[in-house]
Amino acid sequence: MSEGEYKVPIKEPIKTKDLDPDFKYEIADTYLGRHITACFKCGACTGGCPVGILTEIYKPRQIIGEALLGMREKVLTGGELWLCATCYTCEDRCPQKVNITDVIIALRNMAFREGHTPEALIEQARNMVETGWIQKTTASMDKRREELGLSRLPKMAVEDMQKIVKATGFIKYLYKKEDKK
Amino acid sequence: MEEEPRIGVFVCHCGLNIGAVVDAKAVAEYAATLPNVIVSVDNKYTCSDPGQEEIKKAVKNESLNRVIVASCSPRMHEPTFRKAVEEVGLNKYLMEMVNIREHVSWVHMQEKEKATEKAKDLVRMAVMRAALLQALPKKEVTILDRALVIGGGVTGINAALDLANQGFKTYLVEKTPAIGGYMAMLDKTFPTLDCSICILAPMMVDAGNHPNIELLTYSEITKVDGFVGNFKVKVKKKPRYVDMDLCNGCGDCGEVCPVRVPNSFDVNLGKRGAAYVPFPQAVPLKYTIDSENCLNFNYGICQTCQKICPKHAIDFNQAEEEIEIDVGTIVVATGFETYNPAPKREYGYGVYNNVITSIEFERIKNAAGPTHGKVLRPSDGKEPLRVGFIQCVGSRDYRVGHEYCSNVCCMISIKQAVQLKEKHPKAEVYIFAIDIRAFGKGFEEIYRRARDMGVVFIKGRAAEVIEDPKTGNLLVSAEDLYVGKQLEIELDMVVLATALLPRADAKELAQTLNISLGQEGFFLEAHPKLRPVDTFTDGIFLAGASAGPKDVPECVAQGKAAASAAACLMARGKIEIEAITADVDNELCIGCELCTLECPYGAIQMIEELNKAEVIEDVCKGCGTCAAACPQFAIFMKHYTDEQILAQVRAALTDVKERPLIVAFTCNWCSYGGADLAGISRYQYPTNARIIRLMCSGRVDPTFVFEAFKLGADGVLVSGCHIGDCHYATGNYRTETRYIAMKHALKQAGIDPRRLRLEWVSASEGEKFASVIREMVEELEQMPALLPKMERT
Numbered sequence: 001m002s003e004g005e006y007k008v009p010i011k012e013p014i015k016t017k018d019l020d021p022d023f024k025y026e027i028a029d030t031y032l033g034r035h036i037t038a039c040f041k042c043g044a045c046t047g048g049c050p051v052g053i054l055t056e057i058y059k060p061r062q063i064i065g066e067a068l069l070g071m072r073e074k075v076l077t078g079g080e081l082w083l084c085a086t087c088y089t090c091e092d093r094c095p096q097k098v099n100i101t102d103v104i105i106a107l108r109n110m111a112f113r114e115g116h117t118p119e120a121l122i123e124q125a126r127n128m129v130e131t132g133w134i135q136k137t138t139a140s141m142d143k144r145r146e147e148l149g150l151s152r153l154p155k156m157a158v159e160d161m162q163k164i165v166k167a168t169g170f171i172k173y174l175y176k177k178e179d180k181k
Numbered sequence: 182m183e184e185e186p187r188i189g190v191f192v193c194h195c196g197l198n199i200g201a202v203v204d205a206k207a208v209a210e211y212a213a214t215l216p217n218v219i220v221s222v223d224n225k226y227t228c229s230d231p232g233q234e235e236i237k238k239a240v241k242n243e244s245l246n247r248v249i250v251a252s253c254s255p256r257m258h259e260p261t262f263r264k265a266v267e268e269v270g271l272n273k274y275l276m277e278m279v280n281i282r283e284h285v286s287w288v289h290m291q292e293k294e295k296a297t298e299k300a301k302d303l304v305r306m307a308v309m310r311a312a313l314l315q316a317l318p319k320k321e322v323t324i325l326d327r328a329l330v331i332g333g334g335v336t337g338i339n340a341a342l343d344l345a346n347q348g349f350k351t352y353l354v355e356k357t358p359a360i361g362g363y364m365a366m367l368d369k370t371f372p373t374l375d376c377s378i379c380i381l382a383p384m385m386v387d388a389g390n391h392p393n394i395e396l397l398t399y400s401e402i403t404k405v406d407g408f409v410g411n412f413k414v415k416v417k418k419k420p421r422y423v424d425m426d427l428c429n430g431c432g433d434c435g436e437v438c439p440v441r442v443p444n445s446f447d448v449n450l451g452k453r454g455a456a457y458v459p460f461p462q463a464v465p466l467k468y469t470i471d472s473e474n475c476l477n478f479n480y481g482i483c484q485t486c487q488k489i490c491p492k493h494a495i496d497f498n499q500a501e502e503e504i505e506i507d508v509g510t511i512v513v514a515t516g517f518e519t520y521n522p523a524p525k526r527e528y529g530y531g532v533y534n535n536v537i538t539s540i541e542f543e544r545i546k547n548a549a550g551p552t553h554g555k556v557l558r559p560s561d562g563k564e565p566l567r568v569g570f571i572q573c574v575g576s577r578d579y580r581v582g583h584e585y586c587s588n589v590c591c592m593i594s595i596k597q598a599v600q601l602k603e604k605h606p607k608a609e610v611y612i613f614a615i616d617i618r619a620f621g622k623g624f625e626e627i628y629r630r631a632r633d634m635g636v637v638f639i640k641g642r643a644a645e646v647i648e649d650p651k652t653g654n655l656l657v658s659a660e661d662l663y664v665g666k667q668l669e670i671e672l673d674m675v676v677l678a679t680a681l682l683p684r685a686d687a688k689e690l691a692q693t694l695n696i697s698l699g700q701e702g703f704f705l706e707a708h709p710k711l712r713p714v715d716t717f718t719d720g721i722f723l724a725g726a727s728a729g730p731k732d733v734p735e736c737v738a739q740g741k742a743a744a745s746a747a748a749c750l751m752a753r754g755k756i757e758i759e760a761i762t763a764d765v766d767n768e769l770c771i772g773c774e775l776c777t778l779e780c781p782y783g784a785i786q787m788i789e790e791l792n793k794a795e796v797i798e799d800v801c802k803g804c805g806t807c808a809a810a811c812p813q814f815a816i817f818m819k820h821y822t823d824e825q826i827l828a829q830v831r832a833a834l835t836d837v838k839e840r841p842l843i844v845a846f847t848c849n850w851c852s853y854g855g856a857d858l859a860g861i862s863r864y865q866y867p868t869n870a871r872i873i874r875l876m877c878s879g880r881v882d883p884t885f886v887f888e889a890f891k892l893g894a895d896g897v898l899v900s901g902c903h904i905g906d907c908h909y910a911t912g913n914y915r916t917e918t919r920y921i922a923m924k925h926a927l928k929q930a931g932i933d934p935r936r937l938r939l940e941w942v943s944a945s946e947g948e949k950f951a952s953v954i955r956e957m958v959e960e961l962e963q964m965p966a967l968l969p970k971m972e973r974t
Contacts, residue, residue, distance in 0.1 A: 040577075042615035046660035048527070048644030052667050061660060093527060093644060095578040 019070035026110075027067060033106035038096040039064050045090030045100050051083050058083040060090050060100050067107065076111040082118055112173060126174050129165050132156020186312040189220040189245040190304060191236055193227035193252035195282055200225075202286035204297045208251065211301045215308045219243050227252050233265040240269045247311040251279035251304050254857045255874070272316030274760070274820055279307045283860025284872055288951065295868040298838050302871055309832040313825045317760040324410035324720075325509035326751045328744075329354065331402055331690075334362020335381060335733060336725030337514035338388045339740030340747075344512075345393035347748050352506055353388060354397045354416055359463035360385055362516055366446060366460075366540065368547040368554075370733055371589075371596035372623035378549070382462045389464040396465060403503070405693050408802070409720030410509045410756060420499040422470035423456075427494035430458065430466035434486035434495065442474045444551075447544045450559075451551030456486045456495075461549055470495065510720050510747035513704060514740060515690060517726040520575035520583070520680040527645040528571060528677055534560035535653055535674045536646060538574075539593050542676050546600060556601065558674045560653035565673035568601055569657050570594040571643045572614040575680035583680050585701055588730040590678035591618045595631045597676065602634040610636045611670060613643040613659050621732065639668065646675055681730040692905055696721055697851070699945040703729045714743040717850055717908070717944070719758070722746050761803035761820045761876060765794045769815035776807035776816060779879075781910040804909035805880030809919070821875055826885055833871040834892035841895030841961035843870040843954070846885065847942075848878045848913075851902035854944030864951035867958045870898065877901065879912030883923050886937060890927070896936045896961045898953065903941040913941070933964055 027033035045060040046052050052059055058080055066075050075081070081104055090100040111117060124134040131137060137153060145152065165171040190212040194200035205223040213221035220239045224232045227250055239245055248271065250262050255278040263273035281300040289296040326349055330341045333355030341353040353360065364370075365385075367377035388394055397416055404415040423434075438454030446459035453459075455475040456468050476483035477497055487495040519540050522530040530536045535558045537545070548554035558565045572594060576587040591614065598610045612631075617638065619628045632638070640662040647656045649671075657670045683702035684690075691698050696716040697705040704723050707715035714722045724743035725736040750756060763785070765776075772792035777785045784800035785807055787793070794815075796807075808816040814823055833844055847853040853874050859866065875881065878901025886897050899916060907913040917939065924934040940953045 038579075040615065041662075042573075043641035043660040043662055044644050046644075047641055047658050047667060049667070052660070056666055059660065059665070061662075062665075093580075095573065095580060095642065097579040 014069075014071070020072040021070050023070045023072045023075075024068050027103065027106055030106045030109070032099070032102040032109075035096075035098045036064060036067065036103050039068065039098045040096055041065055042095065044093045044095065048089050048093055050087060050089065051085050055083065060084075060104070063107070064098070064100065064103065067103075075107060076114060077116045079118060081108050081111060082121060115173070122174060129161055129171070129174065130158070132158050132161060184246060186217040186247050187219045187243065187245045188215075188217045188247040188249060188308060188311050189236065189239045189243065190215075190218055190222075190249045190251065190308065191227050191232075191239075192221070192223040192281075192304070193232070193250065194223060194225050195252060195286075196226065199252070199282050199286040202290055202293050202296050203281055203300045204293070205300075207297055208281070208300045208304055212249075212251075212304050212308065215305060217247075217312050218308060219245060228258050228261055233261070236262070236265055237269045240266065240271055246271065246275060247314060248276045249279060249304065249307050249311055250276065251281050251300065251307070253282040254278075254280045254284070254853075254860070256854065256857055274317045275311075275314050277307050277311045277314065279303045280857075280872070283857040285868075287860035287863055288866055289868045290863065290865060292868055295839065299868045299871070302833060305835075306829040306832040306871065306873070309828040310825050313822070313828055315819070317819055319757055320760040321755050321757050322408070322410045323755055324751050324753065325507055326350070326754070327506075327508045328352070328510045328512065328747050328751065329412070329414055329506065329508040330512045330514060332362070332514035332516055332725075332727065333357075333360030333388075333396075333398065334514060334516045334725065334736070335364040335384075336516065336727075336736040336740040337362070337512070338381075338384050339737050340512045340514055340724055340744040341388055341394050342384065342391065343741050343744035344748060345388075345391045347744075347752075348393065349748065349751055350393050350395070352395050352397055352416075352508065354400050354402060356399070356401055357459065358399045358421065358467070358469040359459050359465065360388060360396065360398065361460070361462075361464070363540075364733060365462070366448075366547070367543045368550075369596060369600065371592040372621070372627040374596065374599070378460075378462055382464075385462070385464040398465060399469060402690065402693060405511070405695070409718075409758065410750070412508050412511060412720065414506050414508060414511070416504050416506060418502040418504065420472075420501055421467065422472065422475075422495060422497055422499050423468050424494040424496055424499075425465070425467050427492045428467045429492060429494075430468065431491065432458075432468070433489050433491065434468055434470075437485045437489050439483065439485070440474050440476060442471070447551050448538075448541050450541060450544055468494075470497075509751050510722065511694065512722045512724055512740075512743045512747055513690070513694065513696070513716075513727055514724045514743070515684055515687065515727045517681040517730065518684050520581075520682050522574045522677050522679050524581060525574060525677075528574065528643070528675070529646045529648060529655075530677060533646065533648040533653075533655060533675075534558075535565070535648070535655055536677060537674065538677050538679045539590065539597070540679070542597055546597070556604070558653070563673070564605075566605060566607070567609040567672045568598075568674045568676065569611040569613060569643075569655075569670060569672045570598060570676045570678055571646075571657070572612065572678045573642065573680075574677040575682075577615070578680075583682065583701065585730070586618065587681040588618075589681065589732045592621070592624055592627070592732070594676065594678045595619075595627055595636070598636045599627065599631050599634060602631070602636060606634070609672075611639055611657075611672070612636060613639045613641065613657065615642050616640070621734075639670075681726060684727070687727070688905075694718065694721055695908060695910070696723075697902075697906065697944055699729075700943075701729070703727065705945055714739055714746050717854075719756070720747075720750060759803060761818075762798050762801040763796045763803070763805065763807055764817040764819065765796055766815045766817055767791070767793050769813045770794050771813055771815075773812065775810050775812065779806045779810040779915055781806065781907075781912060802909055804877035804912045805875065806877060806909065806912045806915050809880050809882040810915070818880065821880060823882065823884070826873065826875070826880075826882075827888055829873050830885055830889050831892060833873075834889065834894055837893065839869055840966070841869055841958060842893075843896040843898055843957055843961070844889040844894045845870045845872045845898040845900065845954075846875055846878065846881045847872055848880075848901040848908070849874055849876050850908035851906065851944050852878070852900035852940075852942040852950065855900075855942035855946045855950040858944060858947030859951045860947075862947045864948050866951040866954040869958050870954050877907070877909050877912040878916040879907075879909065881916060881919070883919055883926070886923055887926070890930075890932055890936070890967070893967065894936075895964075895967055896938065896957055898938050898940065898957060900940045900942050900950075900953070903943055906943065932967065935960060936964070936967070
């Protein structure tokens, strides 16, 4: 778009065939998402959302609304889910007792299983499993700590952690087939 | 009745209501195979004229002496069919209903075969019971032509005026010193902006002067005895310390009183003396001295008012008085109270000065209010030119336990916004609402008018209010759905549209009057659609906001409706009441006196010379608690005899096709109604329960329960009104005592005591009834089968 020129974005309406009417039941069948259908779209969640103040991309009412409408693809792949700070303010204020934060977590679980997690978060999870820290520690970090008179970082129970992720099947979502560990 | 029973069974399809789930034809065919059944047919609509005609014809042609109608709840159509059989000369107690709609087709919509089997079982139980039914003589009582109206708000005033104008002596009891209620506090009424007190005051004066109305202000109901047509009511008259006959309302006492305390009529925003009238137009215009704050009562000093009163009306020695009045009917119009929004901390009520409630706004806007009609904000007394209204505060809110919409708040806020705009067209007025509910006459029009005046509607629930401590201004956050963005609006004042709640003392009054409360705590009407001003207690009627949030016209209409319903009874002068009472068999009675202790009404006395018990029939209410207690089976409970109930239990357990099978005893008033509501609301639950209706859970004789287990019941449910809500005052306390004893006995007999369950289910708890059955079935399925051998034999 060149300067001074305004392009009208053309959009098709959302059509029935684009909607998955079972999506809401799928969410409601998970423990965390069980109250989603009680939402009456009042917006108290979004009105007080501390993330929403910083970015208008994140609106719990919109996510819940899209989910109830059946916009499966948009909700799970859109990436907005991952912006929630899980502060539970929305959940505390929802007059219909929709546990919104938990619903978001339920949706994250679904998105994760289907491989729609942002790569940066997957990376953090891999670090966690491999080192016990979400950020990889480096030799220079250790050195810097020593210079500052800080103790060495404790050793994490990495082996236990790996047992858990293997037993729960979590591990298969972390690595693609080619970089099999 | 010695003659051979000749039973007719009429199975109703109720269109598709029953017919779509239960195979009514198959049920009728099955009924034909049962003993004593002479006629058995199915009908599209049994309650219709042709349906009733068919019953009447069959009674005549086949000389039937018992009629069974398998259709809806007896709470719906029992009077209809009783009348029909009476018209062909059959005693109405020889008609029995089987509830295959509320208790079967509406709650087992997905299980057609099992539902049909259950319907057959219920019909079989009724046939066995019907064979044992006996004709009972008519019982009539006279109705006193005097009425009592409780609550002097706009509803009560209208009810009292209508009753008085029809010539009935009416007592109007009001708790506060003056009548008028909430409506007297309002400035203008929506949607027409009529001045509230201007339209109410003439009615108040009429009520005050009416020769047939006796005002009992500053008074409370303490006790209600008796029954329809003959209530004995005790009224406590609190001392005003002012002689009502002498006081002429001149106001000298109020003027000299040195005390200043918050005036509750001004929602504590304004002040009044200890000698006061709540508002200038008060009816009766008689002063009251509030002993809690008066210096004479606290320190023994002052007495200035007494010295100055030109009529010498002040009497510090007045004492509380209790009077007894006899009335035929009672109208309950006790109204509502408003929600205190302090628990909704995000809105800062009680913390930020400039956050007020709707009713506080009314007083501020009212010319007779604390600011003489100038809208000034509390923090600095400045006129707010940027005002926001936050809707649904405490309504539609599961967090604070009020799930309902309060009906009036949308219109109150819109009206108040219009009032602000009328005064200052440039004022910035916002209404934060989830959605605007404008369903009444003229409502949509005032909504449009508000928009035309420039009121801004934000579609979204306000999330929080934050105060700027320097200015006292408020920042409201919300998401506007249309813009799709978060907003932060700076305002001078915020008005919270608070919910309407049941009065805090509603429960106590319900117990005094023996009427029911709904789930929300408002009084429960006998039918939500067709009997909106009746209660389950004959002769007691409901009106106005005591039964749920209502606006002024609805309250007026209900006040008039309740008056009309009460007048219908009183005009007749007589009414037929249930002939269900107890009777003692002198041969069997051993004079143990147990029944005299059990009876909640003292209706059983001992005849000393014979050492036998005797029932005083006029006092007996027919709960049957005595019969359940009698160790000799010497008490004969009319229409609910041991034999009749045992016949139902036995019939439920012959030819059992479904396991686990539950025999459920429910009381007529609460739990049977709860089961009906489960049906009306279509709450689905398993088909395993066979309900037996009794008048009170206190009627459940342990014999019935043990007989059920002996014959192979997998579980027994006893269900009644919640403790404190019993229709027979204390019947369910007896139920509870017996329940504990029965549990012990079952344990000793080697039966898992969990198979017997006691649950309190009110008539408004349909969902609870459904989940009780669901839980019981689940629990019983986990247990090993009881008496498997017996089942096979």
